[in-house]
Amino acid sequence: MTFLFYIFAALAIVGGIGVVLNRNPVSSAFAMIVSFLGLAALYIQLDAYLVGTLQILVYAGAIMVLFLFIIMLLDIKSEEGRQFGVFSTAGAVVVAGGMLLIVAKVLKNFEAGEKALTPLKGAAAETTDVSAIGELLFTTYWFPVQVIGMLLLVATVGVVVLSKRELR
Amino acid sequence: MPAYALEIIVFSLGLVLLLVDAFAKLEDKRSLAWLGMLGLVVVFGLLFKVEPRAADDANVFWRFYSDSRMSLFFKGIAILSTILVLAMAIDYRGLIEKFTAPAEKKAHPQAGLGEFFALPVFACAGLMCMASATNLVSIFVSLEAVTITFYVMVAYMRRNVGSLEAGVKYLILGALSTGFLVYGFAWLYGITGSMDLAEIGAALKSGDVSPTAALFAFSLILVALGFKVGAVPFQMWIPDVYQGAPTPITAFLSVGSKAAGFIVLLRLSAVFLGSEAVAGQVAMAFAVVAGLTLIVGNLTAIPQSNFKRLLAYSSIAHAGFLLTALAAAPRKLEAGQLSSATVVAFYLGAYLLMTLLAFLVVGLVRVHRDSEEIEAYRGLGKSSPFLALALLIAMASLAGVPLTAGFFGKFFVFQLAIQGGHWWLVTLAAIGAGAGFYYYLKVVAAMYWDDPTGAAAKAAAIPVSALTRAAVVTLIVLIVIAGFAPRMILGLIG
């Protein structure tokens, strides 16, 4: 268990670094898929099977394919010249480093975080997360589901409006 | 009628507009905007007919939705601004047609116009949901529904590079803000074990929660909402996006999206301010952000020569005043004292009136003079005295001249800050208000006095349609009423 955690965590993080450092957008996109697979494995280690599957289907599948499709459609080449500006790199290092320091400090003082991961037992191991989440979605959370429906409608209309045939 | 019926009506109205546009083969699509405005006016009237939730109504829905007076007031702001945005969109349609018309010769020249009238209605439904959201999940989905609608509307003129660049900027910053918001919500949920704001507040109050983690969650949320309301140092996207977006959408962005950001900020800050362990630091964070926003917003507005950019910086400056009200939130309300939520609501109401009035004129001048520079307003006092008068009143109110709505907005903020003893914030706000007089009156000076040759005064008068005239007159009357009798508006807030 522990061993697997470190492998998948490393996969997620190395993939993330790959997205940032690769010159070629296609390589970045593939690094992103690696990172998402690592994350999905971590979700499954946390007994979130449905969410882990969705992560692979929706993120690694649909969203990343869309990214790759657009990169190919626009025929984007690797970046040329100096990859990173001095100022933006310095700024990024300061901001991201600061963010890491803050997270480290918060986690150090976070006693609830010492809770150990123990396997689910008894009734908890019996419930399947698909039925539990499904039931919550369509009973307690019916209102946000309706709003999400509107959001998807607007997004569809918006994409159609923005990508009508172009003047030549 | 229960409060949620209003959202249902507005959403259905949006659907009707889309369907009519798709199937009715309208010759002149302006009728869509008329239909939208008519529907929204009816909904605005129904706002006064809302019955409070029945005491025995135990539907789980009410854990996501509040029908308090405050929420209704913010719904009113959303509806009113959408009506005026549609009115502006009618005047602005020429430019939209120019940048969206389809390539085919025999295609309808207004083919790209229908959605431009329907999308604001959907945004309005989202804003209304946000005004009532009392649960992290409903806040998140309604906020995102509004944000995604705005992405589309900002980039709507898809053959105009300025509009598309504004769209991309707004997209990147909006997505960044979403990332921070989700991370903050995840922490807030994690440490309190609940998505419900009331339960989260109780958990934070009980003191079982790690204060460092609570402050971390608060900072992430503050960063996210700072982007939405345009607080310094997260304001950098505002001038470019405001300048590039179609003018009616800029107006919507500066009023609707800002009001929605503030109601979410109000709800969440109340949760954190209720906890003894973190209240001090939270108020301090608000004070620092408010101070920075006041200084940067007001001082960077001074050298602007483009009127739309000037209004963008002015919107940052007003965010500074609103944040000051949040920073000065009294711990314990004394009798007769206004709560900071009331002050924020009043300020936003006043801000709505004066900003939309200014943008109505900006849109007309953009269409007929083809410019947004302050120079284009030279001699407007002679050539179009009606529009000049409207702009004069809008500027006076934005600057905070007595007997206008803007004056009482600022007055209540100062009152709150002085009662709380936040003297350095009072000083910064006074400097900001002083700077405001300079840059707002610069426009007035251009309209009435800055015309040495007299040539600008002879320019053709800008035609004003009956609808726009009615909108302008209504806004002027409301600004003056709120300036004489602020208690009337305060009564509506409850």
Place this chain on the structure above:
Amino acid sequence: MDTGLTLNHFLAVSGILFAIGLAGVLIRRNIIVIFMCLELMLSAANLTLVAFSRFNTGANGAPDYHGQVLLFFIITVAAAEVAVGLAIIVALFRARETTDVTQIASMKN
């Protein structure tokens, strides 16, 4: 069985990924890569949510599924956001033939 893993392990991975995404947003110049980094930040935040949902156990020891429901909504929103975002980026590319953010400066005064 003691796995030796704690909640903090997962939160730390999530924090590191979030910081990586943030760094990417600040250094990269290609809009599409920046947009990918933003999705990375969102995913990092999702890991925090799932981890808390697993450790905030309910009465019978089962995970608190409310957190995972929020994640469900986040994934939906992310997909919609990517669709709209890429449509805007494609429209801009057609108009300008660039995806380099440093080229988007025509509005600066």
